[in-house]
Amino acid sequence: xxxxxxxxxxxxTVRFGGLVAVDTVSASFRAGxxxxxxxxxxxxxxxxxxxxxxxxxPTSGQLVAEGRDISGQGPHRFAAHGVxxxxxxxxxxxxxxxxxxxxxxxxxxGRRREAPWLLRDEASILALIGLDHLGHLPAAAITPSQQxxxxxxxxxxxxPRLLLLxxxxxxxxxxxxxxxxxxxxxxxDELGLTVVWIEHxxxxxxxxxxxxxxxxxGRKIADGTPxxxxxxxxxxxxxxxxxxxxxxx
Amino acid sequence: xxxxxxxxxxxxxxxxxxxxxxxxxxxxxxxxxxSMALTCLMYVALSSSWSLFCGTTRxxxxxxxxxFGIGAYTTALFIEPLGxxxxxALGALIAATVAVLMGAAVLHLRGTYFxxxxxxxxxxxxxxxxxxxxxxxxxxxxVLMVVPERDTIYLTVLGLAVLAVAVSIAVRxxxxxxxxxxxxxxxxxxxxxxxxxxxxxxxxxxxxxxFAGAVGAAMSVRWTYIDPHTVFNPxxxxxxxxxxxxxxAATLWGPLIAAIVFSVLAxxxxxxxxxxxxxxxxxxxxxxxxxLPGGLASLRGSTFVGWRDGLLAWARGLGGEKRHG
Numbered sequence: 073x074x075x076x077x078x079x080x081x082x083x084x085t086v087r088f089g090g091l092v093a094v095d096t097v098s099a100s101f102r103a104g105x106x107x108x109x110x111x112x113x114x115x116x117x118x119x120x121x122x123x124x125x126x127x128x129x130p131t132s133g134q135l136v137a138e139g140r141d142i143s144g145q146g147p148h149r150f151a152a153h154g155v156x157x158x159x160x161x162x163x164x165x166x167x168x169x170x171x172x173x174x175x176x177x178x179x180x181x182g183r184r185r186e187a188p189w190l191l192r193d194e195a196s197i198l199a200l201i202g203l204d205h206l207g208h209l210p211a212a213a214i215t216p217s218q219q220x221x222x223x224x225x226x227x228x229x230x231x232p233r234l235l236l237l238x239x240x241x242x243x244x245x246x247x248x249x250x251x252x253x254x255x256x257x258x259x260x261d262e263l264g265l266t267v268v269w270i271e272h273x274x275x276x277x278x279x280x281x282x283x284x285x286x287x288x289x290g291r292k293i294a295d296g297t298p299x300x301x302x303x304x305x306x307x308x309x310x311x312x313x314x315x316x317x318x319x320x321x
Numbered sequence: 322x323x324x325x326x327x328x329x330x331x332x333x334x335x336x337x338x339x340x341x342x343x344x345x346x347x348x349x350x351x352x353x354x355x356s357m358a359l360t361c362l363m364y365v366a367l368s369s370s371w372s373l374f375c376g377t378t379r380x381x382x383x384x385x386x387x388x389f390g391i392g393a394y395t396t397a398l399f400i401e402p403l404g405x406x407x408x409x410a411l412g413a414l415i416a417a418t419v420a421v422l423m424g425a426a427v428l429h430l431r432g433t434y435f436x437x438x439x440x441x442x443x444x445x446x447x448x449x450x451x452x453x454x455x456x457x458x459x460x461x462x463x464v465l466m467v468v469p470e471r472d473t474i475y476l477t478v479l480g481l482a483v484l485a486v487a488v489s490i491a492v493r494x495x496x497x498x499x500x501x502x503x504x505x506x507x508x509x510x511x512x513x514x515x516x517x518x519x520x521x522x523x524x525x526x527x528x529x530x531x532f533a534g535a536v537g538a539a540m541s542v543r544w545t546y547i548d549p550h551t552v553f554n555p556x557x558x559x560x561x562x563x564x565x566x567x568x569x570a571a572t573l574w575g576p577l578i579a580a581i582v583f584s585v586l587a588x589x590x591x592x593x594x595x596x597x598x599x600x601x602x603x604x605x606x607x608x609x610x611x612x613l614p615g616g617l618a619s620l621r622g623s624t625f626v627g628w629r630d631g632l633l634a635w636a637r638g639l640g641g642e643k644r645h646g
Contacts, residue, residue: 125513151515165506176503179496179513230515 077136078103078266084133086119088113093116093119095290096133101234101268106260106302108277108298109270111287117270118160120287121238125157126150138233151181156232160239162219164226166212170203173211173222177229185231188263194229198252200256201225204225224255235259237269241276249273253280278302286310325494332490332573336483339577347472351587357443358544359475361584362482363536367557368564368576369485370532372517373492375562377501380438384423385561387443387529388416390553392537394450397547405469409477409538416534417527428519431508440555447553454549462548469542478540485532489573501525505571507511510624521615533561542600564603567609567618578617 079101086094094116101107111117122128124135126147135143156177161167166175174194190200198204201221206214212220220240227235227315237256241249257280259265271277278284278298286294286301288310294301301307343362347355375382392412400408427438454460492498499519501559503511512518541547560583568579583602590598609616613629 127509127513141525146519147509147512148515151513155511159510163507163510165503165510167506168502174512176499177514179499180511183515226514228512288549 076099078138080134080136081124082134082136084120084135086123086128086181087131089268092290094123094130094287095257097290097292099285099292099295101266103178103266104235104260104264105266105283106257106281107268108281108284109137109268109287110272110274110277110284113272114289115287116290117287119290121157121236121268121270125155125236126310127157131241136140136179147180151230151232154185154231154233155236155238156181156230156234157225158220158228158240160222160236160242162216164211164219165221166210168211169207169208170211170214171198171207174198174225174229178231181230181232187231188285190263191228191231197228197280198230200223200258202251217248220244220252228259232265234266234268236316237267239270239272241271249276256280322630328496329490335574336486336490340479340483343482344476355471355475357584357588359478360587361580362475362478363540364561364580364583365482365577366478366485366536367561368580369482369489370529371561372565372568372570372572372576373485373489374501374522374529376565376572376576378429378505378522379527380428380522380526381562382526382529382532383436383440383555383562384420384443384556385533386553386555386558387423387439387446387531388420389537389540389557390417390450390549391416392534393541393547393552394463394541395571396484396533396538396541397465400465400542405473405477409535412533412538413535417531420527420530421523424523426523428522428526439559440558441551443555443558449547450553451549454509462546462551464546465544468545474539474542478536481535481539482540484641486573486577488528493573493592511556514619531567532583563606567605567616569618572616572618575616577617582617 077100077173081097081099083098085092085096097120098117107171109117109120119128123130123133125141126145126149129144133143134141137150137155140153142149142153168176171194174197176235178194189196191197195204195205197274198207201224203214203218203221203225206218211219214222215216224235224237225242240256241252253276256269262269269277269281278301281298283296284294284298284301285292286304286307289305293310294304294307298303334580343358346358350358367389371382371385374380392415395412395415396408399411403411423439423442425437426443430438454462492501500511500516500518503514503516504518508518537552541552544551564579564583565576567583569575570578586601587598590601611618613624
């Protein structure tokens, strides 16, 4: 696997008035990595995501995608550079059909990007996320867990290199979470995508990712393999406690 | 695919029929009917072009009268040296330019803030022109000396109305229209999927303004004397929005249907009982917002069934309450 840096976040700080939501966090993502981000509520996970997807301009710091500095540009520029994301609460276009929701990304960011075979058109993306039987329904009419999958499909339609997933497993049943994890792994293995996955349920995440970044009060306190991270004293003290002890046992 | 082609054929045929009917009107209609049709066509052009941007994106602009007035003043100032067609094009161009400047300042705001600011800017433009005319050029209004024939005005406004609907049809089938729909549904989501929302909004707002400017330029010659208070009349902007909302701002044909209903209603009531006309307008708006949020164009057979069932349920509920009481 090539060691090219897909996205390099350097000293990202996001400040809301007096509150520092993200405090000089640096992280880089290589091609084909499957990275998890964990942290307690209010640790700045989603704000960090907003910053590296262009949705929230960082107060300071630099974002370099595929060698180009794109800090301060709009989300559509990030999409054009192959950065795609999902939202914690699915934000599908409810009045459009499931198929047209996929078509949206294909018509914009995905239009000018090279199309892998699995992401060649609406039908192939729907088949990939397992919604091929629902294409004609309005997106508002499918279940919340199907909307989660559609969110991922919409992001895939931009034909990204980096996929940012914000709590895609929250509220899913055990078996749905397993299916989701299999899908994410498949995206990485077959499309060579870099996947960055935020999840509140730590144990789920640690089972599936190869590298974990831990945020606490806006700062990055650990970055390493799940095995390393669960032994990190600062991590255990800061937030994980019992839940983490169970995993490592 | 064939579905969308059928839709295109249907829409084009309806437009063609509408055009043919409107074209034939001056030949047999009385002066009164033609004048009524002209007002109607003016609102078809204004409301359809307004809906094209504001209806799909839900950016409720109250600036239509600003663009209309700019067009009207363009005609008043330049019709003598430039002639009819150039002055229409110039009116559209100047209005679009103003829209781009205005849009750059306020299109990042949504909802009420956007609506109020566009209205504020309209008032600003109106008073600025009044002030300029009074202080600098020393006039209150302007007399239009060169006026084209009635049929030329009629055909021009008809052309603009048809063009507004045709452009709406084209935009709906294009990526640009999809981008507008995405902005209306969830702007940030559209952005993360690659839509340059800033550019799309500016372009949409400019198209809307260009139509209002052209219509203003064409309609100004109906008044032989214009002043800022006639042509920047906020009522023109309000009525455009009302027609679009009542007809169905997200639909293609709603604004056209409502413009016809309005013109007939206006001419029938305004002359005899102007207060009743305004009340009817208000009532229609309230009813349509409450019971027909998709507008007149969303009216179907099933809508009536829904109303009947609702009414019956309400009546039963009323009866039930009485028994309990």
